[in-house]
Amino acid sequence: MPKAKYEIRRKCPICGAVFQVRTIDSVYCSKHCSDVAYKRKKDREAKEAKYEQLAKEIPDIREFLSVREAVAIYCVERDTLYREIRKGKIPSVNLGTKQLRLNRADLEQRYPRRKKVRKAAQKPIPKTYNMEPENCYIIGEISKKYRIHDTSV
Ligand SMILES: [Zn+2]
Structure with a gap:
C-alpha cells in the first residue's frame, strides 16, 4: 500500500479514537481494533450461517x-x-x-x-x-x- 501523502485523520469504528492513517485504506487505529473487527465479522458470519441452516x-x-x-x-x-x-x-x-x-x-x-x-x-x-x-x-x-x-x- 502506498503511504498516505497527506495527513489523513479518521475515526476508528471500533474504539472511536481519531488517528492518523498510515495507508490510504487504513480503517482501524491499531492491530487490536483491527483484530476485534475481524472477530466480530467472523462471529456475525457464523451466526448468519447458523440462521441460514435452521431456516432451510x-x-x-x-x-x-x-x-x-x-x-x-x-x-x-x-x-x-x-x-x-x-x-x-x-x-x-x-x-x-x-x-x-x-x-x-x-x-x-x-x-x-x-x-x-x-x-x-x-x-x-x-x-x-x-x-x-x-x-x-x-x-x-x-x-x-x-x-x-x-x-x-
Ligand atoms: Zn481503535
Missing part, C-alpha cells in the same frame, strides 16, 4: 414458528422479538413452558426476511399437496417433526 429446515408452508425459528428467518434480534411479544405487538400462543409460537403472517408483515433466506425462498416450492400415503404424516410424526405437542396438531 423450516418449510415455507409452516404457519407457526418458535422464537428461535423466527429469528433465523427474519431480520430481528431475539431480545427485540421478545420485547415486541411482551408489549403485545406480536401475538403469540404458548403451547407450554418455553413453547411460544408465533404466527408467520405477523412476522412476515413486520420484518424483512434475512437476505440468504430470501434467496432460498425464491426457489420454486415443491408441490404443497400430495396426499399419497407415503407423503402423509401421522399425528405423532407431525408433532415430532415440528416439535409441537400432539394435542396442538
